[in-house]
Amino acid sequence: MHPKIQPRRRRLRTAVWSLVTTLVVAAGLAGVVLWQHSYAMDEQRVSIRHGGHTLNGVLVTPKDGRERHGLVVYVHGDGPVDATHGDGYKPLWEANAKAGYASLSWDKPGVAGAPGNWLGQSMDDRADETxxxxxWARARPDIDGDRIGLWGASQAGWVLPKVAAKTPVSFVVAVSPAINWLRQGRYHLLAELRADGASASRTRAAIAKSDTTRRLLERHATFEEYLKTMGGDADGMTADRWGFISENYTADAARDLRALRDVPVLLALAGHDVNVDVAETERVYREVLAxxxxxxxxxxxxxxxxxLRQSVERSDVKTTLTALFSPRSLFADGFLDDQRQFLEDLDRGHNTPL
Structure with missing residues (x-):
């Protein structure tokens, strides 16, 4: 055998085995991803007619063989959110399914091809939609109309009690809900400035700009007036967004929370919430619902x-990898289990206020 042939064959064998190993590892990782994103529930697309247009929704039901289920209706927070919240709701829906509950959610108007524009909605509009x-769900034969409740996060805190005032609901899960729109905005601004280590001068400038914005809102200024006052610097603000804020900036959940006085409420409060003053939220909920x-x-x-767990959210790499390989682990410890337990306790009739 020629002396040069043997090393060449060894290199070829090494390359082949490296390729095989890479393919095996890739296949294994793909299998893990598929397994982790397989949820114990059935999903179907649904259409709900409201106000002359269609809500494009997803109805998720447990795989337990029962003909009828209780239902958790999802009310989104701020932003252009689709029915699954980019699949972020699925671990929550699975927890509901384990408790024997279905879940219903829909694309916000203007999102994922849905008609309309969510920035054209008031909190009352969102409550009417919900x-x-x-x-719609109460009329379905597979849904137990006496066991329908609401789940809502953040901005949904202004919507949930309005819905309960319009139609009977069996329970509410309120996740990081704000109380007062303007106070929430100021809290968020100051919390972000502190987190950024902002100087005193930068903080004063940010507060002055916020105060100017409030004055413009109070006198019902147009977007053009806002731009002119800010020296032409929109800083991410759009005409639609300005219209949305102008419509809703007076929102205050304390005025509506009385509608929940006889409704079991699970209030979830985050320890690292820079958006919402959870101390104020808990105080007001306890005062009104006492x-x-x-x-x-x-x-x-x-x-x-x-x-999400703070240790995960503060790292884009951790967030991406966890979302891929262990999506249920994205959430804070106990969050999914507590919601499942809350629903199970409702059916047993022994929810204990804490």
Whole structure:
């Protein structure tokens, strides 16, 4: 054998085995991803008519063989959110399914091809939309109309009690809900400035700009006036967004929370929430709902506003890898289990306020 042939064959064998090893590892990782993103529930696309247009929704049901289920209706927070929240709701839906509950959610208007524009909605509009979805679900033979409740995060805190005032609901899960729009905005601004280590001068400038914006809102200024006042610097603001804020900046959940006095409420509070003053939220919920004695407040020390674990959310790499290989682990410890337990306790009839 020629002396040069043997090393060449060894290199070829090494390359082949390296390729085989890479393919095996890739296949294994792909299998893990597929397994982790397989949820114990059935999903179907649904259409809900409301106000002359269609809500494009997803109805998720447990795989338990029962003909009828209770239902958790999802109310999104701020932003252009689709029905699954980019698949972020799926671990929550699975927890509901384990408790024997279905889940219903839909694309916001203008999102994922849905008609309309979510920035054209008031909180009352959103409540009307949700009440219509509850009515649609109540008419279905596979949904137990006496066990329909709401789940809502962040901005949904202004929507949930409005829905309960319009239609009977069996429970509410409120996740990081704000109380007062303007106070929430100021809290968020100051929390971000502190997190950034902003100087005193930068902080004063940011507060002055915020105060100017409030004055413009109070006198119903147009977007053009806003731009002119800010020296032409929109700083991310759009005409649609300005219209949305102008419509909703007076929102205050305290005025509507009385509608929840006789409704079991699970209030989830994050320990690292820079968006919402959870101390104010808990205080107001306890004050308003004290008469009904139906409030359960749960605190999650490692949770951020989005209820991801802080150690995960502060790293884009960790967030991406966890979302791929262990999506249920994105959430703060106990968050999924507590919601499952809350629903199970409702059916057993022994929810204990905390």
């Amino acid at each position: 009440a219509a979805a509850v009515a 008469a009904g004695d139906t409030l359960t407040a749960k605190r999650y020390p490692d949770a951020t506003h989005s209820f």
